[in-house]
Amino acid sequence: MAQFYSAKRRVTTRQIITVTVNSLDSFGQGVAKHNGKTVFIPGALPGEQVEARLEEDKRHFASARVTRRLNDSPQRVAPRCPHFGVCGGCQQQHVSETLQQQSKAQALSRMMKQEVTDIISGPAWGYRRRARLGLNVAPRSQALHMGFRKAGSNDLVDIHQCPVLVPQLEALLAPLRECLSGLQSVRRLGHAELVMADNGPLMVLRHLSPLPDADLQKLEQFSHSHQLALFLAPDSEILSRVCGDSPWYESDGLRLSFSPRDFIQVNGQVNQQMVARALAWLDIQPADRVLDLFCGMGNFTLPLARRAASVVGVEGVAALVAKGEDNAAANALKNVTFFHANLEEDVTRQPWAGRGFTKILLDPARAGAAGVMQHIITLAPEKVVYVSCNPSTLARDSEQLRAAGYHVAQLAMLDMFPHTGHLESMALFERG
Incomplete structure (x- = not known):
């Protein structure tokens, strides 16, 4: 490692x-x-x-x-953002896009002891479709500060522009600041989360005390004037929709609905390419039975189900399992089954664990998939696609597959977060 x-x-x-x-x-x-x-x-x-x-x-x-x-x-190169160097969001705006991609690909190659066969990328600017903006009233000026944290600090950087945000979200920064500054409860706001769904932008506003009617009216007026779906979060468990439609995005021609707090890939264009590449690598055939581990709400599961005989999706968050089932029904996919299971524990007795899967896809969190690697080997699929947000755990887990007779047939660096230090990747393992 x-x-x-x-x-x-x-x-x-x-x-x-x-x-x-x-x-x-x-x-x-x-x-x-x-x-x-x-x-x-x-x-x-x-x-x-x-x-x-x-x-x-x-x-x-x-x-x-x-x-x-x-x-x-x-x-x-000259950084495009005036906040670069203070804001902790980006670390590499001074580096050409070519060098950013080359250095990440080289780092991945070193860790995997394998040549990178592909770099999957999209636009380097205007790609980020989710942003969580901290809110704080400065004690001296009494002005509302809205932005991201400084590198290595909890201090808030007052952001007025952010060129990595999709243009629709960046355009909301100034009017949103003006709206929130005029609220009676401005000192009792926690953060504002902006998300760009395929059917329009939305905002989740975290507030620490009940909002007075006058504030609610201002927020509703703001959301209507900017065609923005508005959700309020009085605490970390409650989310109420004030106005606007439920958000959704497309993946492989399918419509996936999601809650504003659900995980979705921040870079929509790279996500589309990633899904397409995984499908191509797995070479799904009509008779295939596919297992999708750490499946979320079906980002890969549902596109797989369009091509395979059957697909099983397994996820540790119950709310995402329910959302996956809803999305399968909404897209009339009847050959996919979702299960809720903790994939860090022994899964051998799970009802889905003994099925004859021909191909497996997994997309774990940063901790990797150590708990299921041995079971994947036991299932002996023809192909495994491992999507990773942490190359260290990908390298660790891949050693078990290699020891079991699999080899890396393809290795791609995903430039999911240009101008940052995040390194995403995906690997295809084939048996024999």
Whole structure:
């Protein structure tokens, strides 16, 4: 498993060093060598010589902060967002899109000990269809601050534009600030979550005390004037729709409805490509019986069901299982069955576990799928597609498949979050 530098470790030295950066890690940090030791330098690019102050000096690696660049890489670009460098949302806007993708692909290749066969990407700007904006009234100016957290801090960065948001959501930032600033209960607001569904934008407003009627009227007027579905969240468990339709998005020609709090892939265009690639890799045939683990509300399950004889989707969140069943019924798919199960526990006695599956897809959270890998091997499918948001756990889990006689036939880097340090990937494993 790869070892990553953590920026939270204690400062031990302030020595100034001069180094030449050789590469980027997957998080966009420059990587150099000094006295035989690896040094991580945020903001520095390959080919740049920099003077940097050592922030930490550990036995096997160090971290440093640039004090002066002695030359600029041709891959250095001007950040598009004025908040870059303060806001913690993006880490790589100073890096060309080509270098971002290459460095992530190289990092994935190193961790998997396998060549990356494909890079799946979409537009680098205006791609993000969900944003959670913190809300806070500044004590001195009494102005409403609305935005994202600083890197490594809980402090709020007051955001006025965000070019990675889909244009419809970015256009809401200014009028939303004006609307919320005029509410009587502005000091009792927690956050505003904006989501761009295929049938229009929506907002979830978290409020810490009941909203007076005057505030409700202003919010309803705002939602109508901006054709925005409005949901209120008085606490973390309750969600009430004030106005607007239930959200949905399309996947493989199917309409998937979701709750505003449900997980959906943030990058809609890359999600469409990812689903299409998984279907192509698995080469679904009419006789196939497919198992979809960590299936959510059916992002992969329902497209699989359009092609296979039968599909079983298994998910650990009961609400998503119910949503998957609703989506299957709404799309008239009768060959798919959903089960609720904790996939970190022993699954061998589950009612779905003994079926003769020919192909398996899994899309776990960052912790990976250690609890089900041995059972996947026992089921002995012809092909396995593993979709991952954490290359370290993908590399760990893939070792079990390799030891059982599977090999990596395809490996793709998914550029799901351009300008950030997130590395998404998917791998096709074939038996024999």
